[in-house]
Amino acid sequence: MQHQSKLQKQQNKASDLEKLEQEIFYLEEEIKKLKQANKVTQIRIERKSLELQKYWLKVLGF
């Protein structure tokens, strides 16, 4: 019985390590996507800010 639980513990440890590795991989992927998405949003924001600036310059007669 003792031997079995020792074996089980070893197996659980191995599966815990695997789980951790998977979670780390998933997090890294998600972080990459988020960074990409934020970059795209930033570019859109800059474009819209420029548009707004152009409008105000037009309005002010520049």
Next chain:
Amino acid sequence: MEEQRRITNITEEQPKDNITNDWKQTMSFTDLGLTPRVSNLLQRYGITNLERLLHLDYNDLRHVKGLGIKGKNEILMFLHNYGYEMPGEDSALEYQSLVRREQGEELLEDLGLPQTVCKALNRYGIYTMDSLIKNLSNLDEIPNFGTRKREIVVAWLKDLKSKEEDTIVQEQNPSQTVSSLQARNTELQQENNAIQQRIDKKQILLKEYQQLIEEKCQLLKREQDLDRQLAQLRGEQNATPKQITKTTK
């Protein structure tokens, strides 16, 4: 002297029941199974038949000259064969155990064999491991030593043997055991360190993920503001240009 007189008195007693006790009076000890030596020793003390022997207790036997532990045990076994027990024999068995222990013998009860089994064996003169092993094939002959007691003895011997083997292995390879334990300990430590490193990395990534989510929310909010302003301005543009110039001035 008093004991001697008592024995003489016993020899002069007449049995009460002549019919049922006949064989106990008439048959000689040798006919009933006692060795000639022990039979002669008892007869010298006036104990000529079973009937008279049954009047004695174990203490009386010490007055029988030439009768040692072996002889006494023989008498006890002889009586047990006929279904009799001698008064005081239990204390005698304990005394004999004590004597043997003092002589340096390792008794079966000291080795862990249950008391009930030990007593049955002691009555047969078996006190030590050596005598037990010599008599293993004769255990069937011991009165009141049934299957259960024999199973207990066999199981106990097997258990002792396996414990001895374990001790021998450990004694032969103590350094190997220690070094293998140390190696295993190091392995486990390394495994635990690897797991801890993974956990720490996961924590760092989670924090980074959270920060990026907050950043995304802020960016989306900023974009929404810009969209609102642009929409407002586009709406005003759709209105007449004159109106717009008026407001700006």
